[in-house]
Amino acid sequence: MGPRAIEKPAADWNRVPPTDIAVDCHVHLFPERLFEAIRRWFAQAGWAIPYPHRTGEVLDLLRAFGVRECWALPYAHKPGVAAELNAWMADVQREHAMVRGFFAVHPDDDVADLARRAVDDHGLCGMKIHCEVQQVAISDPRLDPAFDLLERRGLPCVLHSGDAPYPYTRPHLDVSRVAERLRRNPALHAVIAHLGAMQTAEYLKLMDQYPGLHLEISFTKAPGVAELDKFDWNGLARYAERILFGSDFPNLTFIYAEQVENWLALDWVRQNHDAFFGGNAHRLLSRKGDMRLGA
Numbered sequence: 001m002g003p004r005a006i007e008k009p010a011a012d013w014n015r016v017p018p019t020d021i022a023v024d025c026h027v028h029l030f031p032e033r034l035f036e037a038i039r040r041w042f043a044q045a046g047w048a049i050p051y052p053h054r055t056g057e058v059l060d061l062l063r064a065f066g067v068r069e070c071w072a073l074p075y076a077h078k079p080g081v082a083a084e085l086n087a088w089m090a091d092v093q094r095e096h097a098m099v100r101g102f103f104a105v106h107p108d109d110d111v112a113d114l115a116r117r118a119v120d121d122h123g124l125c126g127m128k129i130h131c132e133v134q135q136v137a138i139s140d141p142r143l144d145p146a147f148d149l150l151e152r153r154g155l156p157c158v159l160h161s162g163d164a165p166y167p168y169t170r171p172h173l174d175v176s177r178v179a180e181r182l183r184r185n186p187a188l189h190a191v192i193a194h195l196g197a198m199q200t201a202e203y204l205k206l207m208d209q210y211p212g213l214h215l216e217i218s219f220t221k222a223p224g225v226a227e228l229d230k231f232d233w234n235g236l237a238r239y240a241e242r243i244l245f246g247s248d249f250p251n252l253t254f255i256y257a258e259q260v261e262n263w264l265a266l267d268w269v270r271q272n273h274d275a276f277f278g279g280n281a282h283r284l285l286s287r288k289g290d291m292r293l294g295a
């Protein structure tokens with residue numbers, strides 16, 4: 001999760017992975033000007049990102065990689081921007097059949113109204129929270145209306161709730177904050193980004209308690225990215241029905257195909273190929289068709 005210099009020819013970055021990917025559940029799409037600002041921030045932080053950020057180019061490249069569907073994740077870095085972001089995401093979802101749009105909320109906005117409109121008016125598929133960027137803990141009571149709605153409707157959320165790559169941010173980003181949320185919303189379908197690094201072992205224990213808890217693997221087995229905390233990669237086989245492939249594309253400091261290859265090297269991933277590369281994600285969205293029925 002640290003910077004990596006560009007050292008290979010450009011063509012190599014667009015190498016096609018050795019398998020088709022039914023769902024990449026961690027992709028970022030933003031309106032162009034906002035994405036340009038995000039890229040400037042990454043550049044200042046020393047991240048060399050060779051991939052495009054304009055929506056059409058990002059989706060074209062994903063299709064070329066063999067990706068059939070992607071979860072597009074926005075986040076609201078300040079109050080007052082989530083409503084517009086969500087409306088924009090709804091347009092993208094309508095225009096591009098491969099996109100499953102997620103919505104953003106900001107804790108200082110009217111969270112209940114944002115979430116209800118995102119789901120009922122825009123038909124968005126779930127919610128994304130980025131704890132560090134948004135400076136909010138998953139357990140923050142201001143987020144209750146959104147999590148309550150998702151739990152009632154059986155819709156997923158993707159949570160960047162781990163402290164990697166931000167050192168010294170606990171207890172704000174500690175796994176205990178997610179545990180607190182799950183005590184309130186025990187049936188929540190939550191997907192923890194980046195395997196919950198650097199507290200993966202603790203998240204796995206929480207998965208034993210909450211069947212709706214899932215992990216997503218982006219940035220965890222990629223060249224140039226720091227080692228995760230110690231856990232048994234083969235032991236993850238026990239959770240094969242609840243681990244999802246995601247990439248964090250297009251904000252990568254490594255070659256897209258390399259992350260796919262490194263996970264395919266694990267026996268349990270090859271044995272559970274279809275679940276890992278999309279089946280688990282499809283199951284999480286299977287209730288989407290019901291959501292207009294209300295709850």
Ligand SMILES: [Zn+2]
Pocket residue numbers: 026028248
């Ligand atoms: Zn991300």
